[in-house]
Amino acid sequence: MDYDKLGLMMGLEIHQQLNTTKKLFCPCECELTDKKPKYRVLRYLRPTQSELGKIDRAAFEESRRELTFLYDAYPHHTCLVETDDEPPHPLNQEALEIGLIIATLLDMQVVDEFHTMRKQVIDGSNTGGFQRTGLLAIQGHMETPYGKVTIENLCLEEDAARRMGQRKGKVEFRLDRLGIPLLEITTDPSMKRPEQVREVAYQIGQVLRSTKVKRGLGTIRQDLNISIREGARVEVKGVQDLDSMEQLVKNEVLRQLKLLEIKDELQKRDAQVEDKIHDLGEQLKDTESKIIHKAIKTGGKVLAIKLKGYRGLIGKEVQPGRRFGTELAGYAKKMGVAGIFHTDELPAYGITSLEVEIINQFLEIGEEDAFILVADEKDKARNALEEVQRRAEMAMEGVPEETRKALDDANTEYLRPLPTASRMYVETDIPTQVVSKELLGYVQANLPELPKEKEARIIDGYNLSEDLAHQLVRQNRVEQFEEIVAECGVEPTTVASLLAYTLKELRREGLDVENLSDSLKGTFKLLKQGKISKDAVSEVLVGVLKENWTPEEAAGNLNLLMLSEENVSTIIVEIVSANENLITERKMGAMGSLMGMAMKELKGKADGKLVNKLLKEEIQKYLQ
Numbered sequence: 182m183d184y185d186k187l188g189l190m191m192g193l194e195i196h197q198q199l200n201t202t203k204k205l206f207c208p209c210e211c212e213l214t215d216k217k218p219k220y221r222v223l224r225y226l227r228p229t230q231s232e233l234g235k236i237d238r239a240a241f242e243e244s245r246r247e248l249t250f251l252y253d254a255y256p257h258h259t260c261l262v263e264t265d266d267e268p269p270h271p272l273n274q275e276a277l278e279i280g281l282i283i284a285t286l287l288d289m290q291v292v293d294e295f296h297t298m299r300k301q302v303i304d305g306s307n308t309g310g311f312q313r314t315g316l317l318a319i320q321g322h323m324e325t326p327y328g329k330v331t332i333e334n335l336c337l338e339e340d341a342a343r344r345m346g347q348r349k350g351k352v353e354f355r356l357d358r359l360g361i362p363l364l365e366i367t368t369d370p371s372m373k374r375p376e377q378v379r380e381v382a383y384q385i386g387q388v389l390r391s392t393k394v395k396r397g398l399g400t401i402r403q404d405l406n407i408s409i410r411e412g413a414r415v416e417v418k419g420v421q422d423l424d425s426m427e428q429l430v431k432n433e434v435l436r437q438l439k440l441l442e443i444k445d446e447l448q449k450r451d452a453q454v455e456d457k458i459h460d461l462g463e464q465l466k467d468t469e470s471k472i473i474h475k476a477i478k479t480g481g482k483v484l485a486i487k488l489k490g491y492r493g494l495i496g497k498e499v500q501p502g503r504r505f506g507t508e509l510a511g512y513a514k515k516m517g518v519a520g521i522f523h524t525d526e527l528p529a530y531g532i533t534s535l536e537v538e539i540i541n542q543f544l545e546i547g548e549e550d551a552f553i554l555v556a557d558e559k560d561k562a563r564n565a566l567e568e569v570q571r572r573a574e575m576a577m578e579g580v581p582e583e584t585r586k587a588l589d590d591a592n593t594e595y596l597r598p599l600p601t602a603s604r605m606y607v608e609t610d611i612p613t614q615v616v617s618k619e620l621l622g623y624v625q626a627n628l629p630e631l632p633k634e635k636e637a638r639i640i641d642g643y644n645l646s647e648d649l650a651h652q653l654v655r656q657n658r659v660e661q662f663e664e665i666v667a668e669c670g671v672e673p674t675t676v677a678s679l680l681a682y683t684l685k686e687l688r689r690e691g692l693d694v695e696n697l698s699d700s701l702k703g704t705f706k707l708l709k710q711g712k713i714s715k716d717a718v719s720e721v722l723v724g725v726l727k728e729n730w731t732p733e734e735a736a737g738n739l740n741l742l743m744l745s746e747e748n749v750s751t752i753i754v755e756i757v758s759a760n761e762n763l764i765t766e767r768k769m770g771a772m773g774s775l776m777g778m779a780m781k782e783l784k785g786k787a788d789g790k791l792v793n794k795l796l797k798e799e800i801q802k803y804l805q
Contacts, residue, residue, distance in 0.1 A: 182431070182434060184373060184374055184375075184434075185373065187409045187410060187434065187438075188408075188409050188410025188411075189373055189374070189407075189408075189409055189430075189434060190370040190371070190372070190373065190407075190408050190409075191370060191372040191373070191375075191377075191378050191405060191406060191407050191408075191430065192367065192368050192369060192370035192371075192372065192405075192406040193366075193367070193368045193372070193378060193381055193382060193385075193403065193404070193405060193406070194365060194366070194367050194368075194403070194404040194405075194406070195364075195365070195366045195382065195385050195386070195389075195401065195402075195403050195404075196340075196363055196364070196365050196401065196402045196403075196404070197363065197364045197366070197389045197394050197395075197400070197401045198211075198340060198361050198362070198363055198394065198395040198400045198401070199276050199279050199280075199361075199362040199363065199364060199393060199394055199395065200393045200394055200395045201273060201275045201276050201279070201361075201362050201393070202275065203273055203275070204262075204273065204339070204360035204361055204362065205272065205273050205276055205313070205337070205338070205339045205360055205361070205362040205363075206262055206269035206270050206271075206272065206273070206313065206339065206360060206611070207260050207262035207263070207269065207270050207360060208260075208270065209257065209258055209259055209260050209262075209263070209360065210257050210258050211361045211362070211395075212258065212357070213258075213343070213355075213357050213358060214255055214258055214355075214357050216255065218253035218254055218255060218355075219254060219255055219256050220254050221251055221252060221253055221254065222251070222252040222254060222264050222308065222356075223249065223250070223251055223252075224249075224250045224251075224252065224305075224308055225249060225250070226243075226250065226303040226305065226310045227303065227310075228241050228243075228301065228303055229301065229310075237301055237600055237604035242515070242597055242598055243303045243304050243597065245516070245564065246515060246516065246517065247350070248305065248347075248350055248351070248352050249350060249351045249352070250305035250308075250351075250352050250354060251351055251352070251353045251354070252264070252308060252342065252353075252354050252355070252356050253345070253353070253354070253355045253356060253357075254356050255356070255357060258356070258357040259356040259357065259359070262360065263308065263342075263356040263359050263360055264308055264356070265308040265309035268610045269313065269608075269610055269611055271611075271612075272295070272297070272611065272614050273362055276337060276362035277295070277317075277337065277614065277616075278620070278624060279362075279364075279392055279393050279394075280317045280318075280335065280337045280364055281317070281318075281616070281620070281621060281624045282392050282624055282628060282629065283335065283364060283366075283388065283389065283392060284317060284318035284321070284335050285624060285625050285628060286388050286391070286392075286628060286629075286631060287318075287321035287322075287323070287332050287335070287366070287385075287388060288321045288322060289318035289319060289320060289321035289332060289335055290318060290319050290320050290321075291317065291318045291616055291621060292316060292317060292318060292319070292616060293615070293616060294613050294614065294615055294616065295315050295316075295317060295337070295613065295614040295615075295616060296315055296316070296607070296613055297313050297314070297315045297608040297611040297614075298313070298314055298315060298605055298606065298607060298608055299311040299312070299313060299605070299606050299607070299608045300312045300313075300314050300338075300604055300605055301604035301605075301606075302341070302604075304597075305342075305344070305352045305354060306341035306342050306344065306354065306359075307341060307342065307359065308342070308356070308359070312338060312339060312341065313338060313339050313608055313611070314336050314337070314338035314339070314365070315336060315337055315338065316334060316335075316336055317335050317336060317337050317616075318334070318335040319333065319334055319335075320332075320333070321335070323368075323381060323384055323385070325377055325380045325381060325384070326380065327372075327373070327374055327376070327377040327380070328371070328373075328377075329371075330368050330369070330371055330372060330377075330381050331368065331369040331371060332366060332367070332368050332369075332385075333367050333368060333369050334365075334366075334367045335364060335365070335366050335367075336364070336365040336367075337362065337363075337364060337365075338362075338363050338364075338365055339359065339360045339361070339362065339363060340358050340359065340360065340361040340362075340363040341358065341359060342354040342355060342356050342358055342359040343355040343357065343358045343359075350517065361395075364389070364394075366385055368381060370406060370408070375426070375427040375428075375430035375431055376427055378405065378426050378427070378430060379423050379424075379426045379427055382403055382423055382426065383423060386401065386423075387631075387632040387654070387655070388631065388632070389401070390632075390657055391629045391630060391631060391632065391635075392629055396657070398421075402418075402419055402420075402421070403419075403420040403421070403423075403426075404416055404417060404418050404419070404420065405417040405420055405426070405429065405430070405433075405587075407430060407433045407434070408437075409434055409437050409438070411441055411579065411580075412437035412438075412440070412441065412579065412580040413437070413579065413580040413581060413582045413583075414582055414599065415433060415437075415580070415582065415583050415584075415585055415593075416583070416584045416585065416599060417429065417433065417585050417586070417587050417593050418584060418585065418586050418587065418596060419586055419587045420587045421587070425587075425591045428591040429587060429591040429592075429593070431591075432500050432501065432591050432592050432593070433593060435499070435500060435501075436499045436500045436593070437580045439497065439498070439499040439500075439505075440499060440505075440508075440576065440579060440580045441579055441580065442497075443494050443497060443499075443505060443576055444576060444577060444578065444579045446494060447490055447491070447494065447576060447577045448577065450489075450490035450549055451490060452488070452489055452490030452491060452577060453488075453489040453490065454486075454488055454489075454570050454573045454574045454577075455486065455487045455488070455489065456570065457486070457487070458484050458485070458486055458563060458566050458567075459484065459485045459486070459487070459543070459544060460482060460483070460484060461483045461484065461485050461540060461543070461554065462477060462482060462483050464536070464539050464540060464543055465477075465483050465532075465536060465540075468531065468532065468533075468536060469531045469533070470530055470531030470532050470556075471531055472519070472530065472531070472556055473531070473532070473556040474531075475556075476556035476557055476558075476562075477556070480558075481556060481557050481558050481559065481562065482556070482557070482558070482559045482562050482563075483554065483555075483556045483562075484554070484555055484556075484559075484562045484563060484566055485540065485544065485552050485553060485554045485555070485566075486552065486553050486566050486569065486570055487544045487545075487546065487550060487551075487552055488550065488551045488552065488553065488573055489547070489549070489550050490549050490550065491524075491549075491550065491551040491573065492524055492525070492548070492549050492550055492551045493525060493549075493551075494525075494551075495509065495523045495524065495525040495526075495551055495553075496523075496525030496526060500592045500593070501590070501592065502590070502592070503592055503594075504525075505576070506521070506523050506525060506526065507594070508572065508595065509521060509523070509553065509569050509572050509573065511572075511594050511595030512565075512568040512569055512571065512572040512595060513555060513565035513566070513568055513569050514565075515568065515595070515597070516561055516564040516565040516568055517557075517561045517564075517565070518555055518557045518561050518562060518565040519557070521553050521554065521555055521565070521569065522553070522554040522555075522556075523551060523552070523553050523554070524537075524546070524550075524551035524552050524553075525551065540552060540554070553566065553569050553573075555569075581598075582598065582599040583595055583596070583597070583598060583599060584596045584597050584598065584599055584600070632654045635654050635659055636650045636651055636654050639653065639654075639659060639662070639663075643666065643673035643674075643677070644673065644674075645673060645674060645677055646674075649674065649677040649678065649681055650677075652677075652681035652682070653677055653680060653681055656680070656681065656685075658680045658681070661680060661698070661701075662676055662677055662680055664702075665680075665701060665702055665705055668702055669702055669705040669706050669708075669709050670709050671705045671708055671709050675708075675715060675718075676705065679701075679718060679719070683718075683719050683722075684697075686719075687719070687722065687723065687726070692723070692726045692727070693726065694722075694726070697722065697725070697726070700722065700725045700731070700732055701722075703731065703732035703733070704718055704721050704722060704725070704732040705718070706732075707721070707732055707733065707736060711743055711788070712736065712742055712743055713736050713741055713742065713743055714741075714743060714786065714787070714788060717736065717741040717786075720735075720739055720741055721735045721736050721739070721741060722735075723735075724736075724738065724739050740786075741786065742786065743786050743787060743788070744783065744786050744787050746791065746795075749783065749787045749791060749792065749795060750795050750799075752779065752782055752783065753779055753792070753795050753796050753799050754799060756775060756778050756779055756782065756796075757775065757796075757799045757800060757803060760774075760775060760778070761803070763775070764800055764803055764804070768800075768804060769797075769800060769801075769804075771800065772796065772797065772800065775796055775800070776792065776793060776796060779792050779796055780792060
């Protein structure tokens with residue numbers, strides 16, 4: 182694709198949990214738990230007007246779902262602040278300082294005063310219907326191989342509750358995560374190529390990891406804002422994997438291009454979305470479709486709408502493996518139905534050709550027309566079709582502004598409309614926090630080492646290759662590397678290679694290498710003492726991980742302990758004696774062949790330099 186011609190623009194939002202001892206506005210622990218909750222809280226949430234009398238469109242749509250929210254609470258991980266039954270405590274100063282460090286490392290301008298705001302969110306992830314957030318810094322920048330990227334904002338906010346599942350209109354959350362300090366870093370939309378987004382996300386991630394941030398699955402989340410010139414801005418939530426970012430961008434650009442093609446075709450056909458909703462209960466009362474039969478039997482309704490000029494377009498692929506019908510279904514599902522039936526996929530799912538013809542006649546479906554059918558409880562089915570009508574009308578305008586969810590296959594699905602400015606208002610329970618010059622000066626005088634600086638230092642200090650140094654920094658293993666080298670006295674490149682590459686290979690084999698600290702040191706001490714060879718290090722670690730042995734036990738049980746010089750000498754004498762003719766013929770030229778025989782016999786239990794020395798001495802004795 183010619184991204185310049187398409188006018189591709191992308192911005193990035195990164196959300197990173199901070200590793201503080203307390204939450205942002207209360208003294209509760211910042212750890213997650215899987216224990217049984219001590220008590221539960223039930224809530225209903227509804228949207229409110231902004232100070233200008235407006236209601237945020239995303240909040241309004243969430244309210245239409247009429248969900249109930251159930252929250253699990255715990256003695257040490259939650260308190261009355263999380264349940265919104267007590268005013269927030271003063272701002273966590275440790276979190277503020279970490280935010281100031283990140284702002285300084287990103288060359289941002291720090292605000293004079295930190296004002297806490299309320300951001301209306303009624304999807305249940307906050308018990309009070311809002312998230313507390315505040316602007317901490319603006320206007321930083323980052324250099325990339327593809328150009329300079331401006332970092333517009335850095336906000337300090339509280340993380341949301343953990344969504345655990347949904348059943349029968351009730352959504353369950355855990356409050357342990359609610360209130361954990363979180364940094365939100367937002368770039369401008371100046372990125373023009375898919376690979377640039379990944380580079381910026383990686384660089385920001387490296388800066389974050391140089392400070393006190395949490396690590397592991399779910400502690401950092403990336404959101405992407407993507408648009409093309411004739412399309413619209415779409416926010417993609419929850420991009421977890423950096424390696425899938427480029428493909429996700431390509432798939433979203435493809436989706437917008439396909440939606441523009443659909444718009445052009447709809448306009449050519451003079452398409453129209455009829456606003457009437459039809460009841461097909463009588464027409465399908467004897468159907469063999471299990472879904473429809475179940476809906477009718479339980480008192481539900483079979484409802485349908487007519488889309489003039491949409492035939493053939495609902496089945497058009499807009500992303501790999503996903504069709505325009507999936508886009509329509511995404512809107513319907515937000516109202517609680519399982520899915521939709523449409524013209525381009527029928528007959529199927531138990532609906533026969535005859536029943537399709539009956540529906541076509543009843544709805545007066547023309548050659549270019551289509552219908553959408555939903556079978557569920559009356560209100561659910563009606564609300565779902567109203568949403569489908571709304572989305573189908575948007576198709577005639579092109580690409581709608583949306584918030585979408587990132588999927589594992591680098592595609593996306595509809596979540597909700599883009600929020601508006603109407604959802605932000607001042608938090609009156611928290612006083613303004615002055616960011617003093619003294620505090621900022623202290624932070625700037627005690628900055629951590631940046632990734633690039635760390636790479637340069639260990640290349641120079643340990644004579645490592647650029648690749649090894651880069652891998653150690655990228656995998657956050659520099660501190661571990663320096664500790665092992667200092668304590669065990671092993672050659673640095675050997676240690677770096679194992680940490681950067683061998684552990685990665687063991688992880689691919691399904692072994693848990695994250696808690697190997699003491700065993701790594703024990704293994705390298707065996708190497709330093711000459712008890713095992715360099716080649717045996719990974720085998721020792723496999724024994725440690727699989728059998729829960731100590732490094733010494735693994736080396737002994739796997740027969741990896743090095744032979745004494747006396748034992749090695751005995752084996753070499755036997756090899757020389759057995760190959761006298763070879764030595765007579767080639768003299769010292771027999772060294773290569775005999776060395777191979779010796780190393781094969783010794784199976785890595787002797788140092789190569791020692792074997793070479795003893796073999797040379799033994800051949801010389803024979804030739805004298």
